Amino acid sequence: MDLFGYLEKYDYEQVVFCHDEAAGLRAIIAIHDTTLGPALGGCRMWTYASEDDAILDALRLARGMTYKAAAAGLNLGGGKTVVIGDPKKDKSEALFRALGRYIQSLGGRYITAEDVGTTVQDMDLIHMETRFVTGVSNAYGSGGNPSPMTALGVFRGIQASAKVALGSDDLAGRRVAVQGLGSVGYAVARYLREAGAQLVVTDINEDALRRAREELGATVVAPGDIFSQDVDIFAPCALGAVINDDTIDRLRCKVVAGSANNQLAEDWHGDILHQRGILYAPDYVINAGGLINVADELEGYNAERAKGKVEGIYQIMLDLYRIAETQRIPTYQAADHLAEARIAKLKQVRSTYVQH
Numbered sequence: 001m002d003l004f005g006y007l008e009k010y011d012y013e014q015v016v017f018c019h020d021e022a023a024g025l026r027a028i029i030a031i032h033d034t035t036l037g038p039a040l041g042g043c044r045m046w047t048y049a050s051e052d053d054a055i056l057d058a059l060r061l062a063r064g065m066t067y068k069a070a071a072a073g074l075n076l077g078g079g080k081t082v083v084i085g086d087p088k089k090d091k092s093e094a095l096f097r098a099l100g101r102y103i104q105s106l107g108g109r110y111i112t113a114e115d116v117g118t119t120v121q122d123m124d125l126i127h128m129e130t131r132f133v134t135g136v137s138n139a140y141g142s143g144g145n146p147s148p149m150t151a152l153g154v155f156r157g158i159q160a161s162a163k164v165a166l167g168s169d170d171l172a173g174r175r176v177a178v179q180g181l182g183s184v185g186y187a188v189a190r191y192l193r194e195a196g197a198q199l200v201v202t203d204i205n206e207d208a209l210r211r212a213r214e215e216l217g218a219t220v221v222a223p224g225d226i227f228s229q230d231v232d233i234f235a236p237c238a239l240g241a242v243i244n245d246d247t248i249d250r251l252r253c254k255v256v257a258g259s260a261n262n263q264l265a266e267d268w269h270g271d272i273l274h275q276r277g278i279l280y281a282p283d284y285v286i287n288a289g290g291l292i293n294v295a296d297e298l299e300g301y302n303a304e305r306a307k308g309k310v311e312g313i314y315q316i317m318l319d320l321y322r323i324a325e326t327q328r329i330p331t332y333q334a335a336d337h338l339a340e341a342r343i344a345k346l347k348q349v350r351s352t353y354v355q356h
Contacts, residue, residue, distance in 0.1 A: 001052045010063055013039075014109070015055075016102060023098035024090060025083070028055055030062035031110050032078040035343050038108055039079030040134070040295060041065040042115025043099070043122070045087040058082040064261075064284060065291075070339035072288040073316065074295050079110045087117035096122050100129025108132055113294050134297045143301045146290035151187030153289025153313040154259045157281050158192070158233060160317035161257045165279040166232060172196030175231040177253070179223075180238025181208035184259045184287075188237055189216055202226040203238070227251055234258070241265040243280075248272055257281035264332060274330035282335035285320060289313060 007015065013034060018027040031039045041062055048054040058080050066078025083099065085091075103112055103126065113135040114123050123136045136142045143149075158176075163169040174197045178189045181203040189199055189212060199218035202225070203209055212218040221229065227242075227250040234253040236242045240262035243251075248269055256263070256278060263283045264270050273280045289310040296306035324334035 001056060003055065006056075006059060010059070012059065012062070015059070016106070018099060018102040020095075020098040023094035024085070024092065025095050025098045026085070027081055027083040027099055027102070028058040029081045029102065029106070029110060030055075030058040030079060031106075032059075032062040033066045033343065034077040034109060035346050036070060036077055037075040038111055038132075039065070039077040040069065040074075040111045040113065040291070041078055041080040042113045042135075043081040043083065043118050043126070044115040045083040045085055045091070045117030045122075047086050048082070048084055051084070054082050054084050066343070067336065067339040068284040068288055068291055069295075070342045071282075071285045071316065071320075071335055072292055073312070073342075074292065076111075076295055079112075080115075081110075081112055083117075091122065093125050096125035097129050100126040100133070103132050104130035106132070111298070134294045143293050143297055143303065143306060145183070146293045147183040148187055149293035149306065149310050150184050150259060150287055150290035151191065152307070153292070153310045154184070154188050154235075154237075154257070154286055155191035155195075156311055156314040157286035157317045158188075158235065158255070158257045159195075160314045160321070161255045161279055161281050161286075162233065164318070164321045165255045170195075173198065174233060175200065175229075176233045176235055177201070177226050177229045177231045178218075178235045178237055179203075179226045179242065179258070180236070180260065181205065181212055182237065185235075185237030186212070188235060188259060189218065192235075193217070200226070200229050200231060229253075236260040236263050243269045243273070245269075251276075251278060253278060255279045255281070257286055258283070259287045261287065267332065270330045270332035279321070280331050281317060282320065282332050285316060285335050285338075286313065 014031040016029040061080040062078050069076040111132045126133045127136050159169040176197045177200045193216040201212045201218045202223045209220045227247045230252045233255040235258035237259045244265035292309045293306045324331045
């Protein structure tokens with residue numbers, strides 16, 4: 001890949017290649033933007049097909065974290081670590097401690113956290129070498145599993161979306177299709193049921209479906225049928241790229257709002273939703289509750305304070321929808337504008353401060 005061309009195109013600050021032969025460490029730390037504060041982003045461990053794939057994933061995810069933090073109103077920038085290796089076979093104390101030393105060498109410009117393929121225990125090993133890590137064990141002052149906070153933020157975002165698209169944030173009697181009943185998806189479904197919504201759900205996990213049927217009174221449908229349900233709200237809470245050429249014309253809803261990352265296969269699928277009058281809740285805004293929760297650890301974790309910040313996603317979504325309506329643009333563009341405007345304003349402030 002043309003690495004420097006990519007860095008120039010999307011204005012990255014730094015890429016660090018981490019190698020320790022004795023520890024078996026091969027990793028990339030990407031720092032996209034630190035205008036608002038230190039770059040925060042998880043540590044992903046994956047068996048990449050090539051080194052280029054690993055580099056591109058780190059870069060793409062780091063830039064996404066910049067926008068996510070900015071839109072959430074956090075004083076943080078975006079970064080990401082990817083470790084090349086099989087998380088089931090290649091983990092070791094030496095590997096994560098070697099990575100911790102690399103993170104420490106950045107002097108606080110980058111703060112890591114758990115992500116796909118890594119755990120709280122892995123973060124504890126990194127913590128042996130650096131304090132620039134979140135999502136560690138509760139004994140170190142962590143907020144623990146961020147999934148409940150992610151779910152709370154998604155639920156509040158769904159309420160805000162309903163207010164705009166359906167005229168009220170009261171979800172009683174509303175039909176909601178939930179795709180994916182993992183730790184976040186099931187918690188979102190529970191919030192929706194407690195609010196009086198009627199649930200249609202799908203998942204590949206039969207135990208999760210049984211539980212949803214018994215505990216939440218949900219109607220279960222096959223995975224391929226979830227898109228065509230006649231509902232008020234479709235909540236993607238599983239894999240990304242679910243709004244694509246094959247599914248978009250099958251949607252029979254007024255709102256798309258869920259916890260899944262990268263829901264639009266392509267940006268222009270967001271244009272189609274806009275043209276069809278389907279309100280789309282940009283994923284990196286509505287699912288920022290986990291990031292907000294983790295970020296609170298940097299101030300000394302306080303559960304009530306973190307919850308209050310996550311509740312703020314409701315107002316953030318309303319502000320975003322107002323921008324989209326005023327500028328007559330799709331909501332995914334409004335989300336980018338919201339994040340970019342905040343970064344640009346702080347860049348101007350800091351530039352002025354330096355000049356004086």
